Amino acid sequence: xxxVPLAAHFHGDFVLKLLPVETTNTMDEVAAxxxxxxxxxxxxxxxxxxxxxRKQGVDAPYARESTVAESGLEPTECIEIxxx
Numbered sequence: 583x584x585x586v587p588l589a590a591h592f593h594g595d596f597v598l599k600l601l602p603v604e605t606t607n608t609m610d611e612v613a614a615x616x617x618x619x620x621x622x623x624x625x626x627x628x629x630x631x632x633x634x635x636r637k638q639g640v641d642a643p644y645a646r647e648s649t650v651a652e653s654g655l656e657p658t659e660c661i662e663i664x665x666x
Contacts, residue, residue, distance in 0.1 A: 586605055587600050637655065
């Protein structure tokens with residue numbers, strides 16, 4: 583288990599944030615961590631909608647149960663978090 587700092591862009595937020603995550607975190611956990619820094623602060627919540635994570639510039643999201651280690655994301659790579 584290791585910490586990987588990712589650049590996170592939450593859809594609708596105007597601030598790119600540094601998000602430290604563990605290599606064992608799932609994409610659902612990554613999305614929740616990013617939401618804690620944006621939802622209710624810069625982005626309105628959307629109850630009942632699922633948060634998804636994708637690598638910046640890629641259309642398809644990661645599988646929700648896949649881990650940071652499995653994604654192959656490198657430190658400071660940018661991810662996008664959005665409501666599905």
